[in-house]
Amino acid sequence: MKNADARSFLIQFETLALGKTVIHKLHPLTKLMSSFVFIIGVISFKRYDFIRLVPYLFYTVIVTALAEIPYRVLIPKLLIALPFCLFAGVSNLIFDRETALVFLNLRISYGAVSLFTILFKMYLSVSAALLLTATTPLTELSAQLRRLRVPYVFVMVFEMTFRYIGVFLSEIRSKNTAYNLRNGGRKGIRIGHAGSFLGQMLLHGFDRSERVYAAMQLRGYSREEIPIAKQPFRLLDGVVLAVVCALVIVFRFIKIW
Amino acid sequence: MHMADALLSPAVGIVMGAVSAGAIAYSVTKVKKDELSEKKIPLMAVAGAMVFAAQMVNFTIPGTGSSGHIGGGILLAGLLGGTPAFLSISAVLIIQCLFFADGGLLALGCNIFNMGVIPCLLIYPLLFKPFLKKNISYGRLSVSSVISVVASLLIGSFAVVLQTLASGITALPFGLFAALMLPIHAVIGLIEGLITAGILCFVYKMRPEILGSARSGEMLKSDVSTKQIIVFLGVAALIIGGVGALFASTNPDGLEWAIAKIVGGEGLQTENAVQNGAGTVQDALAFLPDYGFRNGENETLGTSTAGIIGAVCTFIFAFVTGFIISKAKKARKKTDDGAKNIASENKNSAE
Numbered sequence: 001m002k003n004a005d006a007r008s009f010l011i012q013f014e015t016l017a018l019g020k021t022v023i024h025k026l027h028p029l030t031k032l033m034s035s036f037v038f039i040i041g042v043i044s045f046k047r048y049d050f051i052r053l054v055p056y057l058f059y060t061v062i063v064t065a066l067a068e069i070p071y072r073v074l075i076p077k078l079l080i081a082l083p084f085c086l087f088a089g090v091s092n093l094i095f096d097r098e099t100a101l102v103f104l105n106l107r108i109s110y111g112a113v114s115l116f117t118i119l120f121k122m123y124l125s126v127s128a129a130l131l132l133t134a135t136t137p138l139t140e141l142s143a144q145l146r147r148l149r150v151p152y153v154f155v156m157v158f159e160m161t162f163r164y165i166g167v168f169l170s171e172i173r174s175k176n177t178a179y180n181l182r183n184g185g186r187k188g189i190r191i192g193h194a195g196s197f198l199g200q201m202l203l204h205g206f207d208r209s210e211r212v213y214a215a216m217q218l219r220g221y222s223r224e225e226i227p228i229a230k231q232p233f234r235l236l237d238g239v240v241l242a243v244v245c246a247l248v249i250v251f252r253f254i255k256i257w
Numbered sequence: 258m259h260m261a262d263a264l265l266s267p268a269v270g271i272v273m274g275a276v277s278a279g280a281i282a283y284s285v286t287k288v289k290k291d292e293l294s295e296k297k298i299p300l301m302a303v304a305g306a307m308v309f310a311a312q313m314v315n316f317t318i319p320g321t322g323s324s325g326h327i328g329g330g331i332l333l334a335g336l337l338g339g340t341p342a343f344l345s346i347s348a349v350l351i352i353q354c355l356f357f358a359d360g361g362l363l364a365l366g367c368n369i370f371n372m373g374v375i376p377c378l379l380i381y382p383l384l385f386k387p388f389l390k391k392n393i394s395y396g397r398l399s400v401s402s403v404i405s406v407v408a409s410l411l412i413g414s415f416a417v418v419l420q421t422l423a424s425g426i427t428a429l430p431f432g433l434f435a436a437l438m439l440p441i442h443a444v445i446g447l448i449e450g451l452i453t454a455g456i457l458c459f460v461y462k463m464r465p466e467i468l469g470s471a472r473s474g475e476m477l478k479s480d481v482s483t484k485q486i487i488v489f490l491g492v493a494a495l496i497i498g499g500v501g502a503l504f505a506s507t508n509p510d511g512l513e514w515a516i517a518k519i520v521g522g523e524g525l526q527t528e529n530a531v532q533n534g535a536g537t538v539q540d541a542l543a544f545l546p547d548y549g550f551r552n553g554e555n556e557t558l559g560t561s562t563a564g565i566i567g568a569v570c571t572f573i574f575a576f577v578t579g580f581i582i583s584k585a586k587k588a589r590k591k592t593d594d595g596a597k598n599i600a601s602e603n604k605n606s607a608e
Contacts, residue, residue, distance in 0.1 A: 039361065040363060043270065044267045061575045062575075065586070077357065078358065081358050081360075084261055085263050092428040118263050125263055126358050129262075129358070132362075133355045157301050157305070157345055161352060162352050164307070167306070168309070171310070172314060188315060190316065190317055191316040192455075194451075194452040198455075199455070199459030202460060203463060205306075206304075209299040209304075216299065
């Protein structure tokens, strides 16, 4: 993943999360829990259960459509998760050659079935996680984490790290440009320069963190936790969560074909 | 090295999630006890974000045409100390999972364990710190960085192999899988180790007190003994080992099944006998009791053509549903916009 891509990814997701669709308006707990239940449901299938996984497609397709998330945003991200899954899946193709079924005179091996299953599981689980973040702003997500009693210190580190990633990505980009302009036409940064290249940035970062801390203190930051607003859990939130859980369980245990 | 949800079984995912959550809770209490921690929160965040951004930079290795980037765990631990570094790398991993599809939501536990617990809570106190106990020098710093990074990547990638095999998703035999993963990660570790050494030496040269405080900060806290960490990791290993063994040995999809298949039919029969016996035990003990409902692989596939056609229809039906919802939404937006325009026109004309 290139630096510029990473930045545009972040901006894209922050913008998408500000939407006002039905899905965006759901309680973050509902979205968090449904995503977890859905992913657990998906990955609990065995490796030849490709066909039984298909009904789960409805979840991602319907949520994507209701939340108005464009596929051109989701699909490039799926590719990031692809290499390792492909590695494990293709090896099944090699080691698992027994014919599983014959379809239209085409011999499909167990390995092929398991490869499809892995790739399909990847699509479903990665989309579910991405849909969660594309429809829930980070502030809501971290507020929910705190409501779930995740330690305050950790939630704070998580939130601040996210905020600083954008800052550092642009800083690294300008440093990269500066280096390349003085690099005499050679490509890339030499490994011998890694220490001073990143070390400088780290030291700047450390100084910056001190300034941040000072600024936080000036604004009245103390060790005490900042109280979080309660978000009402409406009937609709409960119904959606119940329906998703019920469907995940029904399609997990009931065999349609 | 990120584990993906698609390669994981729920039991492995949940167990590893519990272990990593425990490690986070442990580190949070340790950081809270440290008086400096308040100041360390922005530092942890900045360092974590910095490591994330720095992973995007590829360094070229002269004469080879290849390139490498930094890892993170050992670098952060060297700068911040073990437990704060673990918290910041965990935050980075969560962000990578949620926003960049690197790893999965349920695989988070595995990833935090492989890339956080192993380098920060295992390798750092047991390997990195002892090297620098007497005094810090460029030589010691470089050697300990390279060795620690290589060690954490090797153990981490071995953990990936174990987690994947325990989940029973891939048919790769254990030996081959490990033989593929370990050498690659040893080489990657060497490059990452050199870069990490370069950065730590630079920081030490410019601001020696940063490395010193990370070191002494850890030492001051006598209650964060290595013993505790070892006990914690021992318990974690036991849980993982127990669950892993249970699954690897009882799951007919797992590694023995693959080995038996490669060896031939003879092995398979004895395996089955063992599996059947252990399988009943497992059914009783299973974390998620989906085994009782499992239809068996052959039966699932026995459905053949009818099943495939049904699946294809569902596929199409699902996407058509999505398409209709999007279209309907767009149409409604248009009519809403149209109504608004008419309303504003009426308003204008009235004025």
